[in-house]
Amino acid sequence: MTKKFINRLDQGLSDLKESHLHREVRLYNNFECNLASNDYFQLRFHPKVIAGARRACEKFGSGSGASPLLSGFLPCHKELLEEIIVWKQKPYGMLFNSGFVANQAILKHLPGKKDLVLADRLIHHSLAQALLSCPAKFKRYSHLDMDELEKLLQKNHENFDTLFVVTESVFSMDGDYPDLKKLVALKHKYPFVLVLDEAHGTGVFGENGGGLAEEMGVLSDVDILIGTLGKSLASMGAYVLSHNQSVIDYLTNVSGEYIYSTFLSPSQVGAALESIKLIKTYDEQRKKIRRISKYVRSQLKQNYQEYESPIIPIFIGDPHKTLNLRDILLKNKILVGAVRPPTVPKETSRLRISLHSDINEESLDILLNLIKTWKKD
Template identity: 45%
Template sequence: MSAAWLSRLKQSLVAREAQGLLRRLHARGSRETELNLADNDYLALSKDPSVVAAAAAALKEWGASSSASPLVSGYTALHAALEKKLAAWHGYAHGIILNTGYAANAAVLGGLPREGDLVLADRLVHASMLSGIESSGAKLVRFPHNDLDTLEIKLIKAANYAGAVFVVTESVYSMDGDSPDLKRLSELRDRFGFCWVLDEAHATGWHGATGSGLQEEQGVRGAADIVVGTLGKALGSQGAYVLSRESAVREALINFSGEFIYSTYLAPSSAAAGLAAIQRVEEIGSERSALHALSHEWRAALGEAGFAVPAGHSPIIPVILGDAVRTVHFAQKLKEAGIRVSAIRPPTVPTGTGRLRISLRRGLTAADLKKFIKAMQEAAL
């Protein structure tokens, strides 16, 4: 190992620390002692008895691993059942499971666009989407967050583009909890004929009459050409999926995606947990309006306490605090009060927009909200 390289590596970490941006791992225990406003288990399904029982039964039947990549022997009847279920639920003809949402986005956007194509992406799309686009060789043009007027202007300019045009958005943005107008995106898609890739990672489970996501809630179920979703958030498991109307998308991922081909496939128990979770999401449909009311209530309480937060009813509430040091101070004070929240800093979010990312979950009580607001007010002193 070269000493110069090692010194360069260490200097990069020192520089990160000096900016207040160094990240460290903290191993948590299995017993929850804090009020958890940090993870993405929005429906508390990761500990739901029927989800856990389904995973445990699959562990007994199939063992702890798929033991091979999918084209070898890792693809099981559980994966096949899950991809069918997911596709039907979201209104698509075809689905394929990938190991993570990161891999799914990297595979779709790294493999489907090519050099000579144009990808128009919202300024705040997830790192996994950007990573894919950058590796595809296609031209990347970003439009301001949720600004569909600017997107439309860029589409008009690209009307005679020789290559294929892709538009990439999320339905609920992971760090802002806000959404684009999917109906308008769907109309733009019909007018301009681009390939619309939509990441529903944070919407599935929380939005839509049957919980499939924001396309369902906004009345445009099945409108995007390609949907990426993950099992690792509201569905309480792990793994991810890609859905499409065209079988060629699924076939292309199976044939050309390194993320799919060259990796031990998702454990069958995770697929079983995902299947059980979808059933639970459908069963708890009548609670969905109460979840949206919870989101309104927490936002209103934050506003009354002097913290400006955007309106909305998604499970993610950003409390923008500005610089990284102030953000970490708030997270630390909340931790001391027994509340776990994530302090999100650059480069995950743009400079100067450090924030607490409040992640709501089914089962939060009025007492939890009171405790949280009190801790926020004390942190602000």
């Protein structure tokens, strides 16, 4: 390696440090209350989920052994897919190794040169980055702004072969969500392919934990539904579902992300399968998440009062101050995420509280008091 090359990297790193935007992998093991995971029901510790992983591992091996088209697609993958298809009420689907690659595959391969993709300004990096290598043109609309989206649809719907609208259900860094009923009404007026990423809605919303689309009664209007196995399903991997077989067949044939990667391991599959079975019955846990979400939001008196998701941002703005509050909370044995640009827009650095159904409510009061005291200083 040349000195010039390493100097360039070091310069980049020191710029990041100076602006308090440097990141490092840390082993957090000194906390009692974890408010920084996406495991909204703490299922990764559930004996049935662990037993499911063990069973699948013992039966099918520690790895899948190959990519899915070669021989990596095993009976456990088939069983999981069938379970998801029934749960999410879509007849066709496929599994991916992560939500990140599933999103990349969808936006890189499905929109064509003569198409237009309209995407919420705050969509997850896995989608935003894929837009840059998508053959279609794309435009971003202001976050959750259905009026602006309607104007874009009105202006463009006759000029392109196919329009796509891409949004998350529960936004990963803001915990808010679009009015999916309004979105679907727009779809009836100006036909488009609706791509919905339910990474954070799954498990938490809907009578069966099917997600926000289930909750809002619009599942049948979602054309391409993405969900991950790594959040409330306490495993790793993802699925893409559709009511149209061609979408799945096409991705199976052209998506390098799918074709050229060793398929997810049996233990991941076995864990996800058990999590789904449990989550479907988790009415009380879902109610608890909504209740504590409302409580924390009301105590914080910030924006975002009307949402009931487990993700609650505490806006601070300055990245250094954000890290400072994160460290104070950690000293008090509470772990929360500190999120800074470029993950979130400039001047919106924040703590990201991620609630889960096993939380002891006293720790929430400790958290809220610490935040209130810090603000006074």
